[in-house]
Amino acid sequence: AGFSRTWNWIDGQWIEGNPAVIGPRTHAAWLGSSVFDGARAFEGVAPDLDRHCERVNRSAVALGLKPTMPADAIEALARDGIRLFDDDTALYIRPMYWAEQGGYMSVPADPDSTRFCLCIYETPMPEPTGFSVTLSPFRRPTRETMPLDAKAGCLYPNNARAALEARARGFDNAVVCDMLGNVAELATANFFYAKDGVVFTPAPNGTFLNGITRQRTIELLRQAGTEVVETTVRYDDLKKADELFSTGNYSKVVPITRIEDRDLQPGPFYAKARRLYWEFAHA
Protein backbone atom coordinates (compact mmCIF):
# COMPACT_ATOMS: atom_id res chain seq x y z
CA ALA A 1 0.00 0.00 0.00
CA GLY A 2 1.36 3.43 -0.94
CA PHE A 3 0.70 6.89 0.34
CA SER A 4 -2.04 9.09 -1.05
CA ARG A 5 -0.90 11.80 -3.46
CA THR A 6 1.70 13.93 -1.65
CA TRP A 7 3.78 17.05 -2.33
CA ASN A 8 6.65 18.17 -0.10
CA TRP A 9 8.45 21.48 -0.04
CA ILE A 10 11.95 20.73 1.17
CA ASP A 11 15.30 22.41 0.61
CA GLY A 12 13.76 25.01 -1.69
CA GLN A 13 11.79 22.78 -4.04
CA TRP A 14 8.56 20.82 -4.38
CA ILE A 15 9.07 17.05 -4.49
CA GLU A 16 6.23 14.59 -5.09
CA GLY A 17 5.85 11.39 -3.09
CA ASN A 18 7.77 10.40 0.01
CA PRO A 19 11.40 11.44 -0.46
CA ALA A 20 13.96 9.78 1.83
CA VAL A 21 15.16 12.72 3.91
CA ILE A 22 15.96 11.01 7.23
CA GLY A 23 18.89 8.67 7.73
CA PRO A 24 20.16 6.45 10.53
CA ARG A 25 22.30 9.34 11.80
CA THR A 26 19.37 11.78 11.88
CA HIS A 27 18.85 12.94 15.45
CA ALA A 28 15.05 13.04 15.07
CA ALA A 29 14.89 9.38 14.00
CA TRP A 30 17.12 8.39 16.88
CA LEU A 31 16.01 10.57 19.79
CA GLY A 32 12.68 12.01 18.73
CA SER A 33 13.53 15.66 18.05
CA SER A 34 10.66 16.50 15.69
CA VAL A 35 7.65 18.78 15.80
CA PHE A 36 4.75 19.23 13.41
CA ASP A 37 1.42 20.87 12.95
CA GLY A 38 -1.66 19.83 11.04
CA ALA A 39 -3.98 22.10 9.08
CA ARG A 40 -6.66 21.29 6.54
CA ALA A 41 -7.68 22.47 3.12
CA PHE A 42 -11.16 21.44 1.94
CA GLU A 43 -14.01 22.92 -0.12
CA GLY A 44 -11.58 25.62 -1.32
CA VAL A 45 -10.74 26.97 2.15
CA ALA A 46 -7.97 26.45 4.73
CA PRO A 47 -9.34 27.75 8.05
CA ASP A 48 -6.85 29.06 10.62
CA LEU A 49 -3.91 28.08 8.42
CA ASP A 50 -2.02 31.09 9.84
CA ARG A 51 -2.46 29.85 13.42
CA HIS A 52 -1.23 26.35 12.54
CA CYS A 53 1.86 27.85 10.87
CA GLU A 54 2.54 30.02 13.93
CA ARG A 55 2.12 27.07 16.28
CA VAL A 56 4.67 24.88 14.51
CA ASN A 57 7.29 27.57 15.06
CA ARG A 58 6.39 27.82 18.75
CA SER A 59 6.58 24.02 19.00
CA ALA A 60 10.05 24.05 17.46
CA VAL A 61 11.30 26.57 20.02
CA ALA A 62 9.73 24.60 22.89
CA LEU A 63 11.59 21.47 21.80
CA GLY A 64 14.94 23.25 21.48
CA LEU A 65 14.90 23.47 17.67
CA LYS A 66 15.46 26.61 15.64
CA PRO A 67 12.56 27.49 13.31
CA THR A 68 14.04 28.46 9.97
CA MET A 69 10.85 29.69 8.29
CA PRO A 70 8.70 32.66 9.34
CA ALA A 71 5.10 31.56 9.89
CA ASP A 72 3.80 33.74 7.06
CA ALA A 73 6.32 32.16 4.68
CA ILE A 74 5.06 28.70 5.66
CA GLU A 75 1.52 29.85 5.05
CA ALA A 76 2.42 31.24 1.62
CA LEU A 77 4.14 27.98 0.71
CA ALA A 78 1.10 26.02 1.85
CA ARG A 79 -1.14 28.10 -0.38
CA ASP A 80 1.22 27.39 -3.32
CA GLY A 81 1.23 23.71 -2.44
CA ILE A 82 -2.57 23.48 -2.34
CA ARG A 83 -2.56 24.51 -6.01
CA LEU A 84 -0.50 21.44 -6.93
CA PHE A 85 -3.60 19.31 -6.26
CA ASP A 86 -6.90 19.09 -8.08
CA ASP A 87 -9.43 21.72 -7.01
CA ASP A 88 -11.56 20.76 -4.02
CA THR A 89 -9.44 17.76 -3.03
CA ALA A 90 -9.39 17.61 0.78
CA LEU A 91 -5.82 17.92 2.03
CA TYR A 92 -3.82 17.52 5.21
CA ILE A 93 -1.15 20.23 5.51
CA ARG A 94 1.74 19.28 7.77
CA PRO A 95 4.67 21.65 8.34
CA MET A 96 7.42 20.00 10.36
CA TYR A 97 10.85 20.62 11.80
CA TRP A 98 13.36 18.11 12.98
CA ALA A 99 17.00 18.05 14.11
CA GLU A 100 19.55 16.41 11.89
CA GLN A 101 22.31 16.24 14.49
CA GLY A 102 22.80 16.02 18.22
CA GLY A 103 24.87 18.38 20.29
CA TYR A 104 26.73 17.81 23.51
CA MET A 105 26.58 14.12 24.50
CA SER A 106 24.16 13.71 21.53
CA VAL A 107 21.01 13.83 23.67
CA PRO A 108 20.03 17.45 23.07
CA ALA A 109 19.46 18.29 19.43
CA ASP A 110 21.79 20.75 17.74
CA PRO A 111 19.40 23.61 16.93
CA ASP A 112 21.61 24.74 14.07
CA SER A 113 20.90 21.43 12.33
CA THR A 114 17.13 22.05 12.26
CA ARG A 115 15.46 21.06 8.99
CA PHE A 116 12.05 22.04 7.66
CA CYS A 117 9.60 20.24 5.42
CA LEU A 118 6.07 21.16 4.40
CA CYS A 119 4.26 17.93 3.58
CA ILE A 120 0.80 18.13 1.97
CA TYR A 121 -1.28 15.11 1.10
CA GLU A 122 -4.74 14.05 0.01
CA THR A 123 -6.91 13.08 2.99
CA PRO A 124 -10.72 13.04 2.75
CA MET A 125 -12.75 14.88 5.38
CA PRO A 126 -14.51 12.22 7.46
CA GLU A 127 -18.31 12.22 7.46
CA PRO A 128 -19.62 13.45 10.84
CA THR A 129 -21.38 10.15 11.53
CA GLY A 130 -20.44 10.11 15.21
CA PHE A 131 -18.09 7.91 17.21
CA SER A 132 -17.82 6.08 20.52
CA VAL A 133 -15.54 6.77 23.49
CA THR A 134 -14.41 5.01 26.65
CA LEU A 135 -12.26 6.01 29.61
CA SER A 136 -8.57 5.30 29.01
CA PRO A 137 -6.48 3.63 31.72
CA PHE A 138 -3.59 5.81 30.50
CA ARG A 139 -3.00 9.40 31.58
CA ARG A 140 -1.61 12.58 30.09
CA PRO A 141 1.92 13.40 31.21
CA THR A 142 2.53 16.58 33.20
CA ARG A 143 4.53 19.60 32.13
CA GLU A 144 7.29 18.33 34.41
CA THR A 145 7.49 15.01 32.56
CA MET A 146 7.16 16.05 28.92
CA PRO A 147 7.42 19.28 26.86
CA LEU A 148 3.66 19.59 26.47
CA ASP A 149 3.71 23.07 24.98
CA ALA A 150 5.21 21.53 21.82
CA LYS A 151 3.18 19.58 19.27
CA ALA A 152 5.98 17.05 19.11
CA GLY A 153 6.03 13.60 17.56
CA CYS A 154 7.59 12.18 20.73
CA LEU A 155 4.35 12.83 22.65
CA TYR A 156 2.18 10.72 20.37
CA PRO A 157 3.04 7.13 21.34
CA ASN A 158 1.11 7.83 24.55
CA ASN A 159 -1.90 9.02 22.54
CA ALA A 160 -1.54 6.01 20.25
CA ARG A 161 -1.62 3.47 23.07
CA ALA A 162 -4.75 5.13 24.49
CA ALA A 163 -6.44 4.88 21.09
CA LEU A 164 -5.32 1.27 20.58
CA GLU A 165 -6.46 0.18 24.02
CA ALA A 166 -9.89 1.77 23.41
CA ARG A 167 -10.16 0.08 20.02
CA ALA A 168 -9.28 -3.28 21.51
CA ARG A 169 -12.38 -2.88 23.70
CA GLY A 170 -14.58 -1.93 20.72
CA PHE A 171 -14.55 1.87 21.00
CA ASP A 172 -13.41 4.43 18.44
CA ASN A 173 -11.54 6.81 20.75
CA ALA A 174 -10.39 7.25 24.34
CA VAL A 175 -11.13 9.90 26.95
CA VAL A 176 -7.77 10.60 28.59
CA CYS A 177 -7.41 12.13 32.07
CA ASP A 178 -4.54 14.11 33.49
CA MET A 179 -2.48 13.00 36.49
CA LEU A 180 -5.09 14.42 38.88
CA GLY A 181 -7.82 12.34 37.27
CA ASN A 182 -9.53 15.29 35.61
CA VAL A 183 -10.61 14.77 32.02
CA ALA A 184 -8.06 16.33 29.63
CA GLU A 185 -8.88 15.44 26.03
CA LEU A 186 -9.47 12.56 23.64
CA ALA A 187 -6.51 10.60 22.28
CA THR A 188 -6.61 12.68 19.10
CA ALA A 189 -8.85 15.70 19.69
CA ASN A 190 -10.40 18.05 22.23
CA PHE A 191 -13.97 17.63 23.36
CA PHE A 192 -16.99 19.49 24.68
CA TYR A 193 -20.15 18.44 26.48
CA ALA A 194 -23.51 20.14 26.92
CA LYS A 195 -25.67 19.99 30.04
CA ASP A 196 -28.87 21.92 30.74
CA GLY A 197 -28.27 24.45 27.97
CA VAL A 198 -24.62 25.22 28.78
CA VAL A 199 -21.51 23.97 26.94
CA PHE A 200 -18.51 22.82 29.00
CA THR A 201 -14.93 21.91 28.08
CA PRO A 202 -11.81 21.28 30.17
CA ALA A 203 -9.91 24.44 31.07
CA PRO A 204 -6.38 24.36 29.63
CA ASN A 205 -4.03 23.42 32.48
CA GLY A 206 -0.92 22.59 30.53
CA THR A 207 -1.55 18.85 30.35
CA PHE A 208 -3.30 18.76 26.96
CA LEU A 209 -3.22 20.52 23.64
CA ASN A 210 -5.35 23.68 23.70
CA GLY A 211 -6.41 23.04 20.12
CA ILE A 212 -6.79 25.73 17.51
CA THR A 213 -10.15 24.24 16.51
CA ARG A 214 -11.17 24.19 20.19
CA GLN A 215 -10.32 27.86 20.66
CA ARG A 216 -12.11 28.80 17.45
CA THR A 217 -15.21 26.80 18.41
CA ILE A 218 -15.40 28.46 21.84
CA GLU A 219 -15.14 31.90 20.24
CA LEU A 220 -17.79 31.15 17.60
CA LEU A 221 -20.26 29.68 20.10
CA ARG A 222 -19.85 32.59 22.50
CA GLN A 223 -20.29 35.15 19.72
CA ALA A 224 -23.50 33.36 18.82
CA GLY A 225 -24.78 33.70 22.39
CA THR A 226 -24.02 30.22 23.75
CA GLU A 227 -22.54 30.04 27.24
CA VAL A 228 -19.27 28.08 27.13
CA VAL A 229 -17.60 27.27 30.45
CA GLU A 230 -13.94 26.19 30.63
CA THR A 231 -13.62 24.30 33.87
CA THR A 232 -12.49 21.15 35.67
CA VAL A 233 -14.27 18.16 34.14
CA ARG A 234 -14.75 14.77 35.80
CA TYR A 235 -15.52 11.65 33.82
CA ASP A 236 -18.88 11.35 35.61
CA ASP A 237 -19.87 14.73 34.12
CA LEU A 238 -19.45 13.26 30.65
CA LYS A 239 -21.50 10.20 31.42
CA LYS A 240 -24.40 12.44 32.53
CA ALA A 241 -24.08 14.95 29.68
CA ASP A 242 -26.93 15.79 27.29
CA GLU A 243 -24.51 15.72 24.35
CA LEU A 244 -20.84 15.30 23.57
CA PHE A 245 -18.75 16.42 20.61
CA SER A 246 -15.12 16.67 19.64
CA THR A 247 -13.03 19.32 17.91
CA GLY A 248 -9.77 18.95 16.04
CA ASN A 249 -8.14 20.06 12.89
CA TYR A 250 -8.54 16.68 11.22
CA SER A 251 -12.33 16.34 11.20
CA LYS A 252 -13.29 19.72 12.75
CA VAL A 253 -16.51 19.29 14.78
CA VAL A 254 -17.89 15.75 15.15
CA PRO A 255 -20.56 14.27 17.47
CA ILE A 256 -19.78 11.57 20.02
CA THR A 257 -22.66 9.11 19.86
CA ARG A 258 -21.73 6.60 22.56
CA ILE A 259 -19.91 6.83 25.90
CA GLU A 260 -19.32 3.42 27.48
CA ASP A 261 -22.69 1.63 27.15
CA ARG A 262 -24.78 4.81 26.79
CA ASP A 263 -25.97 5.96 23.35
CA LEU A 264 -26.27 9.68 22.60
CA GLN A 265 -27.78 11.61 19.73
CA PRO A 266 -25.94 14.41 17.90
CA GLY A 267 -27.47 17.40 19.68
CA PRO A 268 -28.31 21.03 18.95
CA PHE A 269 -25.05 22.43 20.39
CA TYR A 270 -23.01 20.06 18.24
CA ALA A 271 -25.06 21.08 15.19
CA LYS A 272 -24.64 24.78 16.02
CA ALA A 273 -20.87 24.46 16.55
CA ARG A 274 -20.39 22.60 13.28
CA ARG A 275 -22.56 25.04 11.32
CA LEU A 276 -20.77 28.05 12.84
CA TYR A 277 -17.39 26.50 12.03
CA TRP A 278 -18.35 25.93 8.39
CA GLU A 279 -19.73 29.47 8.11
CA PHE A 280 -16.49 30.84 9.57
CA ALA A 281 -14.39 28.66 7.26
CA HIS A 282 -16.21 29.92 4.17
CA ALA A 283 -16.52 33.56 5.25
Ligand code: PMP
Ligand atom coordinates in the same frame (compact mmCIF):
# COMPACT_ATOMS: atom_id res chain seq x y z
N1 PMP B 1 -5.38 16.99 21.03
C1 PMP B 1 -4.51 16.22 20.38
C2 PMP B 1 -3.72 15.23 21.14
C3 PMP B 1 -4.32 16.38 19.00
O1 PMP B 1 -3.43 15.63 18.35
C4 PMP B 1 -5.10 17.33 18.31
C5 PMP B 1 -4.96 17.48 16.82
N2 PMP B 1 -3.93 18.37 16.49
C6 PMP B 1 -5.99 18.13 19.03
C7 PMP B 1 -6.11 17.93 20.40
C8 PMP B 1 -6.79 19.18 18.36
O2 PMP B 1 -6.00 20.32 18.10
P1 PMP B 1 -6.24 21.27 16.85
O3 PMP B 1 -7.64 21.74 16.92
O4 PMP B 1 -5.26 22.37 17.04
O5 PMP B 1 -5.98 20.46 15.64
